[in-house]
Amino acid sequence: TSADGDAGSLVIALDFLARQKPDHGWLAPFTAAARVRLREAGLVFAGLRRAASLPIPELVRLVESELRLDVELAANEARGPARTAGDQLRAFVDELQGFLQTDDRGSLSALLAWLDRAERQDEFAPRTEPPEDDVVQLLTIHGSKGLEWDAVAVVRGVEDELPARLQDGKGWLGFGVLPYSFRGDHAWLPRLAWRAGDAPSQQHLKAAFEDYADGIRARHLAEERRLAYVAVTRAREHLLLTGSGWAGTKKPRAVSPFLREIAAELGIDLPDDVDAGENPFEGTQATLQWPMDPLGIRRPRVTDAAERVRAARGAERPAPTRDLELLLAERAARAAGRDQVAPTRMPASRLKDFVADYRAAADAAARPMPERPYRQTRLGTLFHSWVEQRSGIAGRGRSIDDTLWEEHSDTDAASPDAADLERLKGVFLASEWADLQPLEVETEIDYADPDPFGDGRPHIIICKLDAVYRRGDRIEIVDWKTGRPPRTDAEKKERLLQLELYRRAYHAKHGVPLDRIDVALFYVGDDLILRA
Incomplete structure (x- = not known):
């Protein structure tokens, strides 16, 4: 307590310690290390109070840090394993996010009120496991x-426990x-007759407040x-009701009125004054x-493990296995900052990037950045879907690699795309492929190339063929393009390189001779056909 007899708090005490010199008389019972730690604690709490105006998520992260x-929960083994303690902390953050979704202001006072109510209603209690045999x-x-059990014991049947002490007698x-009159359940809540018509005098108003307080208690x-x-x-069969007057209190508590009512119904006579002893x-x-040992009961095991590690570091190292050699070489390469290499598996559309600038393409693949979704890409997806549906052949469906490399939109055309999509359909229906029935549409072939870039590494190229046709004894692979056609010979060469890869992939999978496989690019928007 403070000097004037008012109730004090731990925070006030820490503030006092943080302001005093180490030789203050009141600090004499503490060791030098304790005075340093207490002063640091006072400064930390003072800093947190100054940050109370921060947004709630930032304030919670600051308090945790x-x-x-996280360290305290992991070290406090009374709360369970470190994993469980960490789960509890993350669960609180999840509950906090739920609170912020319902409270736009997210004020600290609203959060504290929400936490207080949740504590009273036991809303943060762990999920109860179903009853099990031979388990208490x-x-x-x-x-x-x-839930139900064969036998149930209800303890602490004393006043201020069951029923619990009224924590808030003010209500609204x-x-x-929120005033009760604005709540949907106001008809079942105590009413305060404070208006002039209900309380014409101070005596009536005083009586109204007393009636309201009685209603809150009732x-x-x-x-x-x-x-x-x-x-x-x-309880299904057996019920035990107990009440101990002593529960860490300075004075014994009386028997719960609920316990007396149940005893009376059962014909059991309880004395008016139960001797609590x-x-x-x-x-x-x-x-x-204090401070708590971070290792706790695990200290002997951790110490023994550390000694074994020290002994192993001083002993002769055994020859590493082949797998370990590869892992060590990979770690050394990363530590040395060696240039990135092309991924083992990649779509054929990225092939030209590695051919043009291998190092830049490899760096971009190692650290991919989100790309802006282009309208032309969405329009191309819609056109491909239409051609597939028109053919009557089910395509390959989506590949697991699609989300890694491509942007996908809904197949329904938005109003800005509808006119362009109709124009593309008209150009296709006038093309040489309109009356042909494809053998395959939207098919995928994984083509293994032993060394496509000269980096000494094999790569799997994902070839996504838009359509495959048979023309007499020849096979034709067509790639639909809704973007702009190549403007230079270099661009044309790059895009035909992808089609050449399609020829080799189809040859490897189906055994069709290369000289009987034709490839074509059809730029639908410009009605332009490019053949290799």
């Missing part, structure tokens, strides 16, 4: 809803609480009674070590 909550489960009354008169008692009903109806906690002390 400054207080090292400890859980809250809220967590037991909807409290700061930041409603709280009714809610606690419903909660007690949930507790006692979880001596306080079992009187004179007992618990000694804890």
